[in-house]
Amino acid sequence: MLRPLPHPVTPFANETLDSYRHRLAAANQTEFRTMRNPSRWLQCPLNELERLEVLSGQPRTTLLWALPELRRHAPDVVAPPEVFIFNTRAACDLCSERSGNNGQPIQVYLRGLHDNVCIRHRRWLSCGRANVFEQIDLSHAPEVVRAQRRLDRLERRHGTFALGTTYRHCERFWREIDRRALVHGDRDSVLARIYRPDSKTLPDRFDLIRSQRFHRAANYPQVARFTKMIISLAQRPKTERKAAHLTGTTQIEAEQVFHLDHRPRGITLPWLRNGLVGLVEVVADLTHDGEPEETSS
């Protein structure tokens, strides 16, 4: 009724349960349906983890470390993820090959919007890889790989939830800065090294989506630096922060770090000032290390 399948498949780090079940089924030439519910008619007393343990023949801890969805069955062994991110994407092609996936696609969970690069293989992974959306080679843009390392360090220090949320706010703000053409210099230099549109073919409807991905990758080093700077401003004591906001020091310090292409004019100036102050305060709430903040304002 429920016995180990003959061909074992090693689960991949952060793999989705469905992806693993599909690969296990493919390797053993059985149906995915069987994998999901091997004994529906029998009131199987085993939970998902126990069932998969028998079917896959993999040690319990291996399954738990690799497949986040199973952790709720044994939170004492490996704690479930701090936040459950519902975004998934294909794993790095080269990592998949190394793990012996036999050409089967592997889907993994993202740790957050900041999780984009395979550091080992220097590849930009995000946004899927159906047809034209191939993974981007970053061999000529080491700063994009360094940005991932920088964000990983911040994640270890502040936790996945705080860093993930902070990054999301910072990236959104950066998109606005980008839209106002304040910081194109560095981005264009990266873009030129990773994106070579085929000049022989006419642009088609995929090119826009395609180039958006490349733009996101090209902006990533700056967004990582920006995130780090916002966190360091946010970590200061509340009174010091408030004073910096009032005197305009927040904006001055920010501009020193991320170097604007030109001086903002007109309504952009107050927009930038207020935006930065708001962002620093949101991030202060997310990242303060637990020491009580002064309540008076």
Ligand SMILES: [Zn+2]
């Ligand atoms: Zn890889």
